[in-house]
Amino acid sequence: MTPMTPESSSSAEAEKVVKKEHCENHAECMKLIQMVLDGEAGSEEIEHVRQNLGKCLPCSNGYNLQKAIKEALQFRVEHKPVPQNLADCIKSKIHALEK
Numbered sequence: 001m002t003p004m005t006p007e008s009s010s011s012a013e014a015e016k017v018v019k020k021e022h023c024e025n026h027a028e029c030m031k032l033i034q035m036v037l038d039g040e041a042g043s044e045e046i047e048h049v050r051q052n053l054g055k056c057l058p059c060s061n062g063y064n065l066q067k068a069i070k071e072a073l074q075f076r077v078e079h080k081p082v083p084q085n086l087a088d089c090i091k092s093k094i095h096a097l098e099k
Contacts, residue, residue: 019057029059030066037063037070 023029029052035041036049053060 019055019060021057023056023058026058026062029056030062033059033063033066037066 029049032041032045032049036046041049049059049063053063
């Protein structure tokens with residue numbers, strides 16, 4: 001997952017940037033954001049999203065929410081080792097059923 005940071009040339013310039021509070025193309029922007037988060041976006045799409053995040057509050061908020069959801073889901077489905085005694089018990093029951 002590529003971290004997205006809005007482009008800015010200086011911290012003074014970044015302070016002057018006022019993000020728009022309404023996005024005319026929010027549904028389309030969210031599709032692009034999802035493609036970026038899923039690793040399916042091309043370089044032009046990634047750059048478009050990166051620039052948009054610096055200008056559009058709804059898109060920036062949507063990106064942050066989708067990223068947090070994706071990270072939470074990845075954490076929840078992370079591979080965790082099974083205790084050896086449980087694995088042995090399951091294997092022995094399977095072998096008993098096969099006989």
